[in-house]
Amino acid sequence: MSTKKLPFDTLAELIHSLGERGKTAKALDINPRTLVTRMQDPSTFTVGELLKVAGLAGVDLTVVTGLAENQINNPIEPPAPVLGRPVRQH
Template identity: 70%
Template sequence: MPKKLPFDTIAEFIHSLGERGKTAKALDINPRTLTTRLENPATFTLAELQRVAEYGHTDLMTVTMLADHQIKNPIDPPAPALGRPARQH
């Protein structure tokens, strides 16, 4: 059974984990790659989703469901850091 989190998307969940550069390092991916994943969660690998789950102290099913929800309901990812404006497309 997946955990109930106060987020609807994987982008919101990852944003809640802290500064994006530190999160990318903890997930063992380049910060630019993390930005790509947040914009298009279909690009996450299974291994990356597992690392997100471990780093966020949750389970793989939960992060997979968050990613799936975002794929079906696209959003603009949160700004890279609190108080900073989102990157313009």
């Protein structure tokens, strides 16, 4: 399989591009809150979950793990769930 170049630098951005988080979490067979945790810290993903992300995105596992590694080495604030949605105050 060839590795497709994506316009993303992090796994969180790739997952965000997949659409509504509730549907993505369901497709990954995890709780939506767990998905948020995984997006914040990709090292918490299981290999099985990473394989499912790769399948949903239509890319190789190496692409997904590369994005995860880049995000682990360069932490970011994950993209907001939905534009226009209120942000929780800390």
